[in-house]
Amino acid sequence: MIKKNSAIILGIESSCDETAAALIEKKGSRFSILANTVLSQVKIHRQFGGVVPEVAARNHLENILSVVNKTLIEAKIKPKQIDKIAVTHGPGLITSLIVGAETAKNLAFAWQKPLIPINHLKAHLYANWLKNKTIKFPAIALIVSGGHTEIVLMKSNINFKKIGETVDDAAGEAFDKVAALLNLGYPGGPVVSKLADKGNAQAFKFPRPMMYKDNFNFSFSGLKTAVLYEIKKIPRINSKIKSDMCASFQQAAIDVLAFKTIKAAKRYKAKTIILSGGVAANKLLRKTLEQQATNNQLDFMVPEINLCTDNAAMIAAAGFFEKSIPWQKLRVNPNLEI
């Protein structure tokens, strides 16, 4: 039998508040996105000031099959052309994860396809493979999102080792909570960085927690508390102060993220810096890390912005590197680690 040189994977993602499906084809070593559908619930959750788990799960359930269907139609792919199904099994919100996992199980059973469980954090990194560029190893990867902030050492495209993480809040969580303290609404990341563009990053002296500790861990809880103290000191907070506070906070967070990532790259003699996760959509973080990587003669990889935030293209991409399991064995794990 001649081994087929191309394969198509259907990816399914529902770990937080995005219902997503995508079809990725790999020919030889080249990836192409046939269709990539993301249904965001941001508007629904905005009225509550954050993701409400129960509301998220219900919306996933209502929408997931139409998202899969739309993806198939857009890619003009019939189920029989799909080789495998890949689905996020953690980490994430348990009630949300279950919807994607059960849908994938059902499809794998009905269509008789192999089912591949995917670690959402690894998938954020595999989003970079969709760029079809050669990635040199070892690589140091910074994963920053609403739920995670980790530095990962990659010795090859399937070898991951976590070397540092946040000891309290995730970076994205700090953006969300600072936005809540300043009454800026949800999600915090985009609104804080938008205001920060107009603000003075030197206006407030916020701490750079853990910057000079001899490890690759982060702490963002103290930074959030420092913002709270400043807010309490000021009797009336006008929009200028808000912008300055956002700019100063964002600068402090990015300073630490970039500093520790570069430090890890030097320590492990990395050839590439990889940035990924929802907070990788932050323009200043992308720019800062790219500049510092270039200054240190390192390659820099970051996915397009729509592939930084949660999506299923990255899940399908990860599917090409992971093994399938019988559908009966698929279990979700909200606290899955890299």
Place this chain on the structure above:
Amino acid sequence: MKHITHSEIQTFNLGKKVASQLKAGGVISLTGELGAGKTVFVKGLAVGLGVEQVVNSPTFVLMKIYPTKHSTVKQIVHIDCYRLKESDEIVNVGALEYFNRPDTVTVIEWAEKIKKNLPQSRQKILIEIKNVNDREITIT
């Protein structure tokens, strides 16, 4: 009982001290605004029970479970209700299965959001910001 702490480390140490008096099966509810130091207190509590892993914010996943090195408390369940809107949402997360389990200590941040589902017998901890760095911690 009221305690005053003047730094993050003192709040951490108070958590550690409370851990030394905890019994397996205990449920602790924590109340206090953003930045009050709830997670710091829980970190102290976890270290006091012999948790070796990094205890970080469960805001995103709602619940994290850590094994301990304690003689009777085998695990600590760390729950964060910050994102919940309805008390009953905590049921689907599977959290209630851990309340009062004889080998478990459960600690719940933003506990006021799930009042209806909290067990009657529990230790209540209120953390109030008095001043920069100063916290009044009431344990009842």
